[in-house]
Amino acid sequence: xxxxxxxxxxxxxxxxxxxxxxxxxxxxxxxxxxxxxxxxxxxxxxxxxxxxxxxxxxxxxxxxxxxxxxxxxxxxxxxxxxxxxxxxxxxxxxxxxxxxxxxxxxxxxxxxxxxxxxxxxxxxxxxxxxxxxxxxxxxxxxxxxxxxxxxxxxxxxxxxxxxxxxxxxxxxxxxxxxxxxxxxxxxxxxxxxxxxxxxxxxxxxxxxxxxxxxxxxxxxxxxxxxxxxxxxxxxxxxxxxxxxxxxxxxxxxxxxxxxxxxxxxxxxxxxxxxxxxxxxxxxxxxxxxxxxxxxxxxxxxxxxxxxxxxxxxxxxxxxxxxxxxxxxxxxxxxxxxxxxxxxxxxxxxxxxxxxxxxxxxxxxxxxxxxxxxxxxxxxxxxxxxxxxxxxxxxxxxxxxxxxxxxxxxxxxxxxxxxxxxxxx
Numbered sequence: 001x002x003x004x005x006x007x008x009x010x011x012x013x014x015x016x017x018x019x020x021x022x023x024x025x026x027x028x029x030x031x032x033x034x035x036x037x038x039x040x041x042x043x044x045x046x047x048x049x050x051x052x053x054x055x056x057x058x059x060x061x062x063x064x065x066x067x068x069x070x071x072x073x074x075x076x077x078x079x080x081x082x083x084x085x086x087x088x089x090x091x092x093x094x095x096x097x098x099x100x101x102x103x104x105x106x107x108x109x110x111x112x113x114x115x116x117x118x119x120x121x122x123x124x125x126x127x128x129x130x131x132x133x134x135x136x137x138x139x140x141x142x143x144x145x146x147x148x149x150x151x152x153x154x155x156x157x158x159x160x161x162x163x164x165x166x167x168x169x170x171x172x173x174x175x176x177x178x179x180x181x182x183x184x185x186x187x188x189x190x191x192x193x194x195x196x197x198x199x200x201x202x203x204x205x206x207x208x209x210x211x212x213x214x215x216x217x218x219x220x221x222x223x224x225x226x227x228x229x230x231x232x233x234x235x236x237x238x239x240x241x242x243x244x245x246x247x248x249x250x251x252x253x254x255x256x257x258x259x260x261x262x263x264x265x266x267x268x269x270x271x272x273x274x275x276x277x278x279x280x281x282x283x284x285x286x287x288x289x290x291x292x293x294x295x296x297x298x299x300x301x302x303x304x305x306x307x308x309x310x311x312x313x314x315x316x317x318x319x320x321x322x323x324x325x326x327x328x329x330x331x332x333x334x335x336x337x338x339x340x341x342x343x344x345x346x347x348x349x350x351x352x353x354x355x356x357x358x359x360x361x362x363x364x365x366x367x368x369x370x371x372x373x374x375x376x377x378x379x380x381x382x383x384x385x386x387x388x389x390x391x392x393x394x395x396x397x398x399x400x401x402x403x404x405x406x407x408x409x410x411x412x413x414x415x416x417x418x419x420x421x422x423x424x
Contacts, residue, residue, distance in 0.1 A: 002312040003260040004305055008291035009284055014075055021078060024274065025088035028095070033155040034320040035272045037103035039086050041320075042282070044203025045196070045262055046080035049255050056248050068296060072289050079282055086275070093211050094145060094220065097138050098153045100204050104131035105158055107200055109323035112330075117190045118423035120241060123178055124197065125330045125421055126337065126344055127234050132327055133163040134227050137372045140379040140387045141223055145216055151389035157322040160389040162399045164335050166372035168410030169230045170363050172355035175339045176236040183243035183254065183308075189315045194241040195258045196318070201238050205231035219378065222371035237339075249297045250308045256290040257309055265317040324391060332395035335409055336418035344421065348413035360411055367407045376405035 026035060053073040057066050087096060108131060112124035139150035139160045150160055183191045208228035215221035246254070263283035270276040294305045305312070337344045338356050350356055364370055368377070376386050385402040394400045398409050398416045408415035 001264055001314050003257065003264075003287050003290055003314075004294065004312040006287045008288040011071055011075065011288055011292065014078075014285050014288060016078060016082075021082050021085075023082055023085055023278065025086055026272070026275070028088055028091045032271050033099070033102060033153065033157060034106075035270065035275055036099045037106065037320050038266045038270065038279075039083060039275070040099055040103050040203070041107065041196075041200055042262060042266060042279075043080060043083045045199045045259055046076055046083060047203055047206065048195075048199035049259060050076040050080060052251070052255055056252065059248065062300070065296065065300060068292070072292055075285065075289065079285060083282075086278075092146065093214060094138065094142050094216075095148060095153060097207075097211075098135065098142065098150050100207060101131055101135035101138060102154045102158050103200065103320070104204060105135060105327065106320050106323050108197060109326045109330075110319065110321070111193045111197055113323075113326060113424070114189060115193055116187050116424060117181065118421075119179065120181065120190055120193060121423060122344060122421045123237060123241060124193075125334060126339065127201075127237060128327065128330055129163040129335060130166070130169045130230060130234070132159075132331070133166050133169075133372075134230070136160050136162050136388065137166055137223060137227070137375050139389075141220055141375050143387045144375075144379055144382060145220060150387070154389075156389065157324075159324055159327065159391060160387070161394050162376075162386075162388075162406065163327075163331050164337075164410035165399075165405070165407055166227065166230065167364055167367060167370045167407050168338070168360075169233065170359060171233060171339060172359040173233075173236070175341055175355060176233045176240075177342065178237060178240040179342050180244050181241055183246050183250070186243075188309070188311065191243070191254060192258050192261060192315070194238065194243075195254065196262065198235065198238040198242060201231060201234040205235050219371065219375060223375055226371040246308075247301060249293070249301050250303075253290070253293045253297055253305060253308050256286060256293045257312075259286040260290055261314050262318065264314060265319070268317040269319045328392075328395050333419045334421055335396050335399075336416045337421075338410065346418055347411060347415070350413075356411075364411075370407070373405055373407055380405070 050073055053069050057069050108124050108128040112121050115121040142148050142150050208224050208231055212221055212224035212228055215224055263279050263286055267279040270279055297303050336346050338347055367373055379386050380403055396416050398406055
């Protein structure tokens with residue numbers, strides 16, 4: 001499909017009344033886990049688009065352009081809030097968090113499996129293990145707090161077990177900044193990939209940032225606080241990959257094209273009939289937004305859309321599905337890596353005075369006080385072992401114990417073995 005060839009709906013006709021803006025929520029006992037993750041993904045995508053438009057407005061003094069942006073931005077917010085209302089009242093924040101982390105795992109794995117740029121793939125594979133470990137930490141907290149087994153929520157599509165321990169995710173900020181791509185020379189899917197994963201991780205960061213204070217107990221609040229700090233690292237990590245040299249209007253065109261691609265992908269892969277129609281309607285809205293971006297690009301920069309996106313045909317649909325084998329492969333190969341400025345290195349190859357070690361000592365000087373570790377220790381104390389769902393033993397033997405939480409892997413030299421990252 002090429003959305004540039006579609007006939008757009010007039011923007012004013014897309015305004016909905018209050019009844020239309022409040023959709024029927026999904027049934028948490030019946031919905032497929034990947035329907036939930038698609039909802040989270042598109043909520044984050046709309047949030048990113050809305051806030052990109054706010055930043056654009058704050059960086060131009062052209063009042064005509066600012067008014068044009070305000071119209072589209074208002075519709076993006078209408079979409080974002082409507083999508084968020086698909087979540088039912090009965091689903092707790094912590095249960096919803098499991099969906100956030102399942103999305104992070106399976107979206108990142110799917111993007112990495114398709115990524116042609118080796119540097120971008122490494123960035124995806126690196127953070128994949130961290131989100132995978134976050135799922136494990138939240139799942140243990142969920143059982144203690146609500147008596148709910150997370151494997152039911154993820155449909156047993158995604159394993160739940162330790163990866164690079166969360167305690168090892170805390171890095172000095174300068175080690176989270178990546179080299180950017182060039183959107184004019186990069187593969188189209190690479191451009192989309194950097195935008196999609198940044199929006200998804202930003203949504204997770206924002207969710208944890210706001211939900212942390214609503215935790216039901218101190219341990220839950222502390223866990224959100226800690227992992228929220230890691231999500232800040234991830235947003236820096238992924239956001240730095242995006243092309244900083246494209247103009248604001250070129251970026252606007254990419255944003256709208258990316259939204260069209262994702263809604264089309266959701267429509268193509270959705271299994272719930274009601275939600276499938278929902279995605280189809282939103283695709284039509286985004287096609288209208290895309291054509292408005294084309295119009296603004298022509299008017300203010302005298303450029304055709306083909307000068308920014310030479311081929312408008314969508315790549316194959318982005319599908320959310322089980323990635324157990326892929327995650328296991330990355331875990332087995334790269335668990336002992338951290339990042340070093342713009343690249344990655346095994347912990348044992350860092351100099352003793354590396355920023356990573358200095359920062360670890362500053363923030364994690366008392367490992368037993370680190371919330372992500374405390375959660376597992378508390379679960380072990382209460383239940384005799386941790387909670388996990390895995391189809392085979394953990395690829396890392398040091399992470400197989402269910403009665404002792406490992407805090408050395410990924411942060412202490414020689415704590416485990418790793419080979420290297422791989423390219424497609």
